[in-house]
Amino acid sequence: MDFSSYVENIKSKFKKEQLKTFDFIVCFDKLNLASLGSNDIEGYQVFTPEHIVKQMVEAIGEDVLDFNKTILEPTSGDGAFTTYILRKRLDTIKNDFEAESLKALSTIYSIEMDKELIIKQRNNIFTLIKLYVKENKIEVDESYFDMVKCIITTNFLWAMFNTDNKEGPLFGISVAYKMPNAEKGDLKLLDFPVWNITKENVTYHEEGVEV
Numbered sequence: 308m309d310f311s312s313y314v315e316n317i318k319s320k321f322k323k324e325q326l327k328t329f330d331f332i333v334c335f336d337k338l339n340l341a342s343l344g345s346n347d348i349e350g351y352q353v354f355t356p357e358h359i360v361k362q363m364v365e366a367i368g369e370d371v372l373d374f375n376k377t378i379l380e381p382t383s384g385d386g387a388f389t390t391y392i393l394r395k396r397l398d399t400i401k402n403d404f405e406a407e408s409l410k411a412l413s414t415i416y417s418i419e420m421d422k423e424l425i426i427k428q429r430n431n432i433f434t435l436i437k438l439y440v441k442e443n444k445i446e447v448d449e450s451y452f453d454m455v456k457c458i459i460t461t462n463f464l465w466a467m468f469n470t471d472n473k474e475g476p477l478f479g480i481s482v483a484y485k486m487p488n489a490e491k492g493d494l495k496l497l498d499f500p501v502w503n504i505t506k507e508n509v510t511y512h513e514e515g516v517e518v
């Protein structure tokens with residue numbers, strides 16, 4: 308399937324920084340996930356190892372594999388959970404890999420406030436899909452990978468997650484604030500996209516984050 312016209316249309320509506328994010332997405336040689344790191348303000352943080360990710364995802368059950376159900380990883384690091392869940396979803400696809408895999412990706416949402424980590428995570432997601440296609444000898448149009456990059460750009464956000472609104476119109480509502488503004492106290496709310504992917508068309512519209 309040729310996605311070029313959809314990609315062109317979607318990119319024409321992207322803001323400057325989204326175009327930069329799109330252009331920045333690259334494929335690593337292999338997944339680049341840390342189980343230990345040193346990148347937060349306390350100088351030390353733990354990334355969840357795969358066997359724990361596996362147990363936690365299994366505890367959620369089959370819902371995780373339903374592409375119509377949305378998943379939000381609000382403090383996502385370099386993608387321990389998002390890459391694991393996406394791979395599990397890809398494993399369930401029997402036919403029509405291009406459209407189905409885009410659907411699988413499009414309902415995974417991710418927030419991370421550390422810029423380096425969200426960049427790394429976007430690349431991990433892209434790498435996972437590229438290697439999956441290669442290793443399983445799946446035929447895809449070259450334009451498919453640009454469509455993947457469009458979804459990664461809109462769904463994997465450099466943002467600060469906050470469930471702690473104690474007053475005002477956002478009382479009790481979970482939100483995502485744009486980075487780096489949020490760190491300076493300038494709280495700009497972010498929207499998440501809702502993708503509509505069919506064989507005939509690929510579009511998205513934005514909706515407020517409410518989880």
Ligand SMILES: C[S@@+](CC[C@H](N)C(=O)[O-])C[C@H]1O[C@@H](n2cnc3c(N)ncnc32)[C@H](O)[C@@H]1O
Binds near residue numbers: 383385388466467
């Ligand atoms: C301990 S790491 C875990 C990352 C990943 N969930 C994992 O299990 O490997 C926590 C991550 O959450 C990010 N983080 C902490 N508070 C956040 C917030 N309010 N909004 C977005 N990201 C946040 C940190 O930058 C860090 O990368």
